[in-house]
Amino acid sequence: MAERLAATDVTAVFRGFQQAVQRDRDLLTDLDTAVGDGDHGTNLDRGMRAAVEALDATPPDTPGAVFNLVGRRLVSTVGGASGALYGTAFLRAAKAAGAAPELDAAGFAAVLRDATTGIAERGKCAAGDKTMYDVWTAASAAADAALGDGLAAVLAAASIAADAAEQQLVPWQARRGRASYLGERSEGHRDPGAVSSRLLFDCFAAWAAA
Amino acid sequence: MAERLAATDVTAVFRGFQQAVQRDRDLLTDLDTAVGDGDHGTNLDRGMRAAVEALDATPPDTPGAVFNLVGRRLVSTVGGASGALYGTAFLRAAKAAGAAPELDAAGFAAVLRDATTGIAERGKCAAGDKTMYDVWTAASAAADAALGDGLAAVLAAASIAADAAEQQLVPWQARRGRASYLGERSEGHRDPGAVSSRLLFDCFAAWAAA
Amino acid sequence: MKRLYNSPDTVVSEALEGMALTHPELLRLAHDPTYVARVDAPVADRVAVVSGGGSGHEPMHVGFVGPGMLSAACPGELFTSPTADQVEAAVRAVDAGAGTVLVVKNYSGDVMNFEMAAELLAADGVETETVLVADDVAVEDSTYTSGRRGVGATVLVEKVCGAAAARGDSLAQVAELGRRVAARSRSLGFALRAGTVPATGRRSFELPDDEIEFGVGIHGEPGRERRPMEPVDALVDRAMAAICADFDPGVLTGEVLLFVTGLGSATPLECSIVARRAVRELDRRGLRVARNLVGSYMTSLDMLGVSLTVLVLDEQLAELWDAPVHTAALRWGA
Amino acid sequence: MKRLYNSPDTVVSEALEGMALTHPELLRLAHDPTYVARVDAPVADRVAVVSGGGSGHEPMHVGFVGPGMLSAACPGELFTSPTADQVEAAVRAVDAGAGTVLVVKNYSGDVMNFEMAAELLAADGVETETVLVADDVAVEDSTYTSGRRGVGATVLVEKVCGAAAARGDSLAQVAELGRRVAARSRSLGFALRAGTVPATGRRSFELPDDEIEFGVGIHGEPGRERRPMEPVDALVDRAMAAICADFDPGVLTGEVLLFVTGLGSATPLECSIVARRAVRELDRRGLRVARNLVGSYMTSLDMLGVSLTVLVLDEQLAELWDAPVHTAALRWGA
Ligand SMILES: Nc1ncnc2c1ncn2[C@@H]1O[C@H](COP(=O)(O)OP(=O)(O)O)[C@@H](O)[C@H]1O
Ligand SMILES: Nc1ncnc2c1ncn2[C@@H]1O[C@H](COP(=O)(O)OP(=O)(O)O)[C@@H](O)[C@H]1O
Ligand SMILES: [Mg+2]
Ligand SMILES: [Mg+2]
């Protein structure tokens, strides 16, 4: 079982994420139509295509460089809330990963922690606001808790926590982002950014399980 | 049988015309929708209501004054081609009628002749162009031909000729007015102005027959 | 169909009141008969310029009343030409003794009512000159019809005549310049969807989802043909071909003015997309688009479509186009 | 539904090309990242003013680039805020060393992307000040939401900031004036029909024939409530009541600026009818409509509806409003 993430591994995860987003683009957009402006799938699909193209063109040689390239491409091509939030998350991840050639369990958990903080700062959001942040913070907490069990366990725990968090927030009322304009009418709807974030953590877990 | 038209008689005819136009407003508008801009019924209805209101407010005491008042009200309230054409016709009729207290057969035929010439001049149209002029010129010719038989015969002849003319021009191609933009596609349609003109001559005949 | 009206009968009068209320420094609204004049008219020693036509084409003409353009406008009922009374009263209100140019679109009703007004005014010593606009290449020009419809060139004629009048040109000169614009302009429009008639709440014609009306008139009159829907670039190319083919040989060279007007529901995005292709297409034909006007300046209620106009410029016309204008809908240099 | 497009994917880029082609004396279009700047930027010793947002609201913002208003605009994809890259590049292109005011509508995406750009610029010594516009009274303002949406007041903020920058105000002063406009403005819109999303060709929401969306957002977001359709005067009264009730006690007195914008398919007739009632309604409340702007200046694709904005003027704001402006969509005194 892989106990370290090298640049090629992180790249493979992002490739998987790009495919997942492409596959679920219409779902994400439909969810955003119900509570927002109906562009989350299109936005993220455009961004992740550009990110993978960049990874193909100049393959980075550290995990940090991969996060940095993906973050930059998302910032440049997505726009909207998710462009800023995912972009910020991955740029913070890059900073936390530094020049290390590989990430172990502790390294990954630290990266995730910083990325999650980045989302909170950028989005001025907190847990319970019913945004993608709820998924990231749940994943990060689970990763921290599983630290002693190695990287694969960390990634699995993060993914399980992300899935649970995404389901848990459905009945809540949104307090940040476009969905918050709906007030009580946001209750009962899935949050598009939470769903796409869940896809990301699932891709990390899938890599570990492969 | 009435052999002279006094001011009250001409007023009665215009009252009848107003009612006929009101009754057939939608028909006239539908005909104009097919070959023009769908306002002939509305236009003429608006104008004749205003004309009758004016006749009620200050009843004129000569046929010429009745024609003048109706012509002026139409010019003021109708707009469009028919406002100018009917307006011109009745103003010319007023001029031809002069200050005479009554119109006999010859007087009416002369009035009709001048009114018809007014339409030709205003519309720059000729017989065969498939407009209201075709009805007026047919009515005027018939009136002239029936001169010797007295006013009632003149009015009856004019009405019969108007009806026939209106039917005759249906298969033709319009050469003046909005319908002319349609080219061959105007063939087979009734001309709205010809139909409303026919109503007018029918009202004169109905007065004579009453 | 829902629209932002109170009642079909009050559309025109309420809109005119709104215009007067929001432009008190510019416009004066007169009733019985209805016309809209510059507040500062008559302007001493200057030729007046008066236009008018059926309502439903806003901002034309009321939106073009003001220094550098129209002295007054006569709005008729929806799609119905104004009455001779309106025209006569408007001219009397703005004529300063130097005469008035009447800008008339070539529709029987407009032509006749302006003509009647001109006769009444002439009888009273008020001099007028009529500039007839008949630029729509969709309609064949022949002695067997009432001739071509007046469309987009009207706006250009009004601007140029207004500028010539403002600089002090004589009645004959202002009219000659207006006629020059009319003679050097050609237009064509197409619609994807007709406008909604207030009285009935229905569209003035229905088009299937895959067809357009090519060569449509601004009252919803049918055009040259119903054609299959195409991407807008292809439609613009088609319109440009018809427009360019219609100029007399040798006229269409050098610098041109391109006027793209949305017909009611075309968005600014759509107008820009149309303008982009039109500029390129004129460029490809060796013409330089030295001036342009893009926006919804002459509409047909809420029709979805555009109308394109090409005017072959000369130095004089370009100068008059550039001259200051201050109206509700067109303003520069002032 | 038929529209005047070539393909949904090229709507924004082709429209921008059209704008650049028809306004070469005014605008410069940059690619990778996309922004539109004044041709003469940076203007020495002057604060720059940059705005941006999702496309589909034209003429906002690109139509407001030029002397006296915006130095540059960053158009995002349809209804999607621009990227931080676009904002950063635009500011770098127009900042003259005197700093840049960023006019940002209060949507999470816009706020965050402009914020990221500001951080990147700050790291590089380029000073910015953000003016946040959040004037839509349809949305409740609470700490439990992302706050109110920015709508019509954006246009007014851009005009006032542009005028202040043009006369040489400092970065802090320009920002303070922009914030003053934002604080003294309230807006509300309603729609009878949603706009048509190019990608799907369908309306972004469907309304029954006897209902309207009251308090609609400019991205087709739902508003306060669905209400029965009424004559437009009643709707205007309702909107005015909501707007006026929302001002802090004592603020809404004296002279106001009324801004009526069509949301895409409202005709000039309809905008004038709305303006008529709005002026009268403000009048009835003892307010004087000292300035007004009526037209389709901030749209939502082809949505059928209007948005109303009331700004409480003071002498300074009125003077800055009157100052010359020369942009594609708004122009006077120049
Ligand atoms: N202030 C915020 N904090 C955290 N997450 C946010 C915030 N605003 C929006 N989001 C997330 O972004 C998602 C929407 O992304 P997207 O549709 O791409 O952007 P936009 O809302 O600008 O159209 C939401 O589902 C939510 O998870
Ligand atoms: N040049 C013309 N000469 C004679 N009659 C004309 C002319 N133009 C139009 N008409 C008549 O006017 C009628 C249309 O009237 P109306 O619909 O009220 O005016 P508009 O065409 O201005 O809408 C036509 O049916 C025709 O009989
Ligand atoms: Mg979204
Ligand atoms: Mg008609």
Ligand SMILES: [Mg+2]
């Ligand atoms: Mg008519």
Ligand SMILES: [Mg+2]
């Ligand atoms: Mg968005």
